[in-house]
Each structure stands twice: as C-alpha cells, then as structure tokens.
Amino acid sequence: AANALRRRVVLDEQGTLTCPLDAGAELFDVLSITDAQLGLVARKARIVRLSWRFQRTGVGPSRYTATYSLGGL
Secondary structure (H helix, E strand, O other): OHHHHHHHHHHOOOEEEEEEOOOOOOOOOEEEEEEOOOOEEEEEEEEEEEEEEEEOOOOOOOEEEEEEEEEOO
16 A cells, blocks of 8 residues: 555656756756746656657757656655
8 A cells, every 4th residue: 555655646647847957967866956937946756657758949959858747755
C-alpha cells in the first residue's frame, strides 16, 4: 500500500515546464525551479513525462525545446 501511494504521488502531474532543451534530462530526474515572477524559490519537482520539439527557422539557427510534465517527490 505504501508503494502504491508513493507511486501515485510521484506520477500525479502537477504542471508542465517548457524550456530550451537540456539533453541530459531524463525521466524521473528531480528539477529545482526558481522564478522570481512566480514566487518560486528552489521548488523541487520530478520529470514524469518529457517531449522534445525541433523548430526549423527560415532565418537564424534552428532550435530544440523540451516540455516536461512535472510530478511530486
């Protein structure tokens, strides 16, 4: 029962984060998020789903972005 509860807490999606790609990020890594505008200081969250997107631009360099679905610890 304790394992089932822990799994539910970790996999419960609490939000998403879209940012420039960090190719070293993997599922279940823990992130520390700080954003003064949102009032977040070192908020910890676990990556429970991730996706990468390649954006080709006509002018300038193309880029990758990552979208992480965040869960609890």
